[in-house]
Amino acid sequence: MTDHKFPAYMGQQSANETSNLLKRWLEHLQTRGSTIPGEDDFRSFGSHSTLRRLRAELSEVAPEQCGPLRLVISDSEREKREGNSTATGNPKGPAIELSIPKDELRDEWTHVLDNMRKLADRREAGLLIVRGATPPASSMVRDIEYILRAISKVCLDEGHEPELTKATIGMWLDREESRGRRASGLSLQLRLLAQFLKFAGKKKKLAKRLRKLGAEFGRRGRSKKKRKFSWLDHNPIGIEDVWEKAEELLAQSRAEPAGTRKKYTLALHAAVIALSVNAPLRIGDLSRLRVGIEICRSTSGWSLTTDIRKTDGEYDLPQLWPEITEFLDELFILDAAGGEMWSEYDRRVGTPLFTVDGGRTGLSADWVSDVYYEHIGAGAHIIRTIWHQLAYESDRDLTWMALAMCGQRGTRTKREYRERNARAKTVRAGRKSLADLRRRAVETALIDGYRSTSV
DSSP states (O other): OTTSOOTTTTTOOOOSHHHHHHHHHHHHHHHHTOSSOOHHHHHTTOOHHHHHHHHHHHHHHOGGGOHHHHHHHHHHHHHHHHHTOOOOSSOOSSOOOSSOOGGGSOHHHHHHHHHHHHHHHHHHTTOOOOSSOOOOOHHHHHHHHHHHHHHHHHHHHTTOOOOOOHHHHHHHHHHHHHTTOOHHHHHHHHHHHHHHHHHHTOOHHHHHHHHHHHHHHHHHHHHSOOHHHHHHHHSOOOHHHHHHHHHHHHHHHHHSOTTOHHHHHHHHHHHHHHHHHHSOOOHHHHHTOBBTTTEEEETTEEEEEEEETTTTEEEEESSOOGGGHHHHHHHHHHHSGGGOHHHHHHHHTTSBSSOSSTTSSOOOHHHHHHHHHHHTSSOTTHHHHHHHHHHHHSSSOOHHHHHHHTTOOOHHHHHHHHHHHHHHHHHHHHHHHHHHHHHHHHHHHHHHHHHHHHO
16 A cells, blocks of 8 residues: 555554544555546545545645545535426526527527528538638627527517617617617627628618628727726736736645645636736637647647637647746646646546536636636736737837737737827827926036036
8 A cells, every 4th residue: 555645644543533534545445456546436435525524634644636536526516406406497597688588589580590600610610611601700699699689679678579670770779878888899799780681691781781880889989998998097907917816826726725626716717817818818719728739738838729719810829938837737736636747638638728627518708707807807808908008018019919919910900009009109208208308407407506506
């Protein structure tokens, strides 16, 4: 039994519960012929309460063996919740107020949406679409579905059958603006509606009108200060502040007992924040990263290559910052049998990077944003804005750097940030001129004063 790392307990025959439990555990492993315990070893050892007591003891004497135990305890807790469920099959949460359920959409709309999804999945799988209109990304198809549900709700509230006309879209816009929706968001939704009509091959004049209206809302939105910039005005924060939060969370994780949900959750939050500083992708692209496919570990560190859904571009970082390594490695060390990172990495190839159940299911884009709201106070895309802020506050034009870091290549996006850079440089030049004038004025006053006193 020298393979087991319980030196303080080996050979002891104490009568207390703690040492008896460890003794039983060692005997269990010996019977199974296991030297590095995995999930099956823990599952076959005892009940949920026994495993929780074992975790408390193992976290003290063999913390490196607690990774698989955390997963087994989490599975057990989920099974208990499902076993005690009183679910009726009815939809959860508050009643829908601003849209209708998706299964109540008009059949013809549902049919178009289904075709859009199929073609979107085909394109995202790397297959060519040789005929018909090109569909938007899958995430945008979901957005279109919600817009149609919202317009349907407005129609029904006004006593009309759901349909897409200038009148019904006008009523929907009135309601959205009364709720405080920003022009930039409505601009995107109007353009998505136009895409839906184009894909369906119907109401070409209305689709053209929606594209123009979307452009008008876009210009209106750009004329107003974006919410993220306003937030930064009131909450000045830099790259270093976000990075320090990631380091703080990793330190907190390492102070927690091994095998606990809190320890892993803190490490997970630290990892997604740290990675987003180095690779400030949109939340959807971050949440889709898979081990060994988009994000890979080699002996020299981590690399990242992924397709950007919004722009159909490729994002390639052949070498992530060396400082990122400990954050990402920690996720695998914490779950690994025996705490051996490479074996867990090999097991996880092809699974989502951000997960709480050992890679079986991935966490959503909304989860990424929730982590940022919890620890930073704003959504995850604020890190992209901070990078651009850093670029235009620099004495050099670093727009190209910020755009590359954020995976942006759109002409309009480049133009907007370059214009902001130019304005910032003008302000800095003006401030420098004023400072020079003040400095010369002070020097002149001092010289004149000296002369008057020495006469």
